[in-house]
Amino acid sequence: MPEEPSIGVLLFIPYRAMEERVFAALDAAGHEITRAQMKLLQRIDEDGSRLSALAESAQVTKQTAGYLVDQLERTGYVERAPDPTDARARLVRLTERARALHPVARRAEAETEAEWLAHLGKRRMDQLRDALTRLREITDPYLERP
Amino acid sequence: MPEEPSIGVLLFIPYRAMEERVFAALDAAGHEITRAQMKLLQRIDEDGSRLSALAESAQVTKQTAGYLVDQLERTGYVERAPDPTDARARLVRLTERARALHPVARRAEAETEAEWLAHLGKRRMDQLRDALTRLREITDPYLERP
């Protein structure tokens, strides 16, 4: 007689399943991206971002961000360019290779979500999204509040 | 105009909030437990568990499990005893100190859940749990299937 999982575990199980689908799709498309690298990659602005900005956004130290950007640079996902407005700074920019990741990740996400919708039905899927969106109001420390 | 977060992110945000509440409560009660240690600790059977069993259950190698059990042993949360049924094996057992973690963690979880209930209302909280429980049917790789 297995116990009821806690709400925390119930949230984690599908989250993890989604994450694994996305990384599996990236891997299948020839992209060996780690979770840590992705955390940074997602935060790089269209016009490039400074290391400090990435570090702050991803909640890691500048040293950690530098270590991850080094890796992403070596594997061809980002490049560093001088920042024209400040000679101390450099802009981390996405390469074409990095831009190719987005559609792959989005497709895997959309496919997984479609399977969930098929299993839950539209009503319950809407209820799930609604409840999670409202829950975010009190659990997201970075949510913009009006 | 911030985009709608994906369902994956929406799941992750409250999960992470819950996890942080639990570890903060443990920390406040004087227990410095890491996520990796907790993953093992949760899987130790009432009568003790073998290292191999813990490793398999937590999805890590035996070496990793050994490394974590060493730490937990040093900090007084587990002890190793010979397995009377097999001289190669040793049983990892919870100490009293480890047993003291459970009520602290459960209380933090219950408090957080109560806040969520107050914010969402009973109807939406029930819908959330229902949707997540059904979602588990297709996203939990370790779910017992009848």
Added chain:
DNA sequence: TAAATTAATCAGAGTCTCTGACTAACGTCA
């Protein structure tokens, strides 16, 4: 009983993260 398997450990390495110290460039203000 010899061979294969299983339980655990040792050794070495890679990833991710941190703190502390440093250099170079920028901004301020007396």
Added chain:
DNA sequence: TGACGTTAGTCAGAGACTCTGATTAATTTA
């Protein structure tokens, strides 16, 4: 305008967590 404090980034060193490969000891199988 020049000294001072701040900011951007890097270097060095360390700790946590994870892995692969090799080893030892005990058990199970053929």
